[in-house]
Amino acid sequence: xxxxxxxxxxxxxxxxxxxxxxxxxxxxxxxxxxxxxxxxxxxxxxxxxxxxxxxxxxxxxxxxxxxxxxxxxxxxxxxxxxxxxxxxxxxxxxxxxxxxxxxxxxxxxxxxxxxxxxxxxxxxxxxxxxxxxxxxxxxxxxxxxxxxxx
Numbered sequence: 824x825x826x827x828x829x830x831x832x833x834x835x836x837x838x839x840x841x842x843x844x845x846x847x848x849x850x851x852x853x854x855x856x857x858x859x860x861x862x863x864x865x866x867x868x869x870x871x872x873x874x875x876x877x878x879x880x881x882x883x884x885x886x887x888x889x890x891x892x893x894x895x896x897x898x899x900x901x902x903x904x905x906x907x908x909x910x911x912x913x914x915x916x917x918x919x920x921x922x923x924x925x926x927x928x929x930x931x932x933x934x935x936x937x938x939x940x941x942x943x944x945x946x947x948x949x950x951x952x953x954x955x956x957x958x959x960x961x962x963x964x965x966x967x968x969x970x971x972x973x
Contacts, residue, residue, distance in 0.1 A: 849913070850914055850915045850946075851970070853910075853969055853970075854920060854946075855906060855967050856880055856906070856924070856965070856966050857906055858963075858964055859904060860962075862893075862896070862897070862898045862899070863893045863897060864896065864959045864961065872895050874892075874960070876928060876929075876937075876960070877889075877890045877891065877927050878926055879923075880907050880923070880924055911971070911973070912968075917947065918945075918946045919944065922941070922944065923941055924938070924955075925938060925939050926955075926960060935958070937959070938955050940955055942966060946970075947968060947969070952965050953965075
């Protein structure tokens with residue numbers, strides 16, 4: 824006669840000593856802006872067929888040093904989305920936060936500002952896609968502000 828095997832499930836608590844399991848309280852949100860794609864249709868440089876692009880969100884530069892070199896008619900799509908801006912913020916659901924979004928083309932003397940937009944983000948919203956097209960550049964970004972316990 825075959826014996827029936829007894830299955831046991833092991834559970835390891837990941838909480839700190841004395842910490843209790845509580846639902847999410849408060850109004851803390853994780854605000855995030857990701858790059859979905861960018862396409863350069865027209866280069867401002869006379870000497871080359873490429874553009875050196877960088878971004879600014881609320882005066883924070885992405886990438887910190889250097890730039891993204893993109894050829895004319897080339898589409899750059901990061902695999903998991905390139906995070907341009909992230910912030911933890913305490914606001915009630917439905918409240919808004921305005922963020923200044925800029926795209927620059929690097930030049931030797933003075934950088935050209937291609938896109939200058941103010942994005943209004945509603946707290947508690949799921950992912951929303953926005954597209955901007957100015958100065959020979961098309962940019963698509965994803966914006967979200969989800970509630971978090973952290």
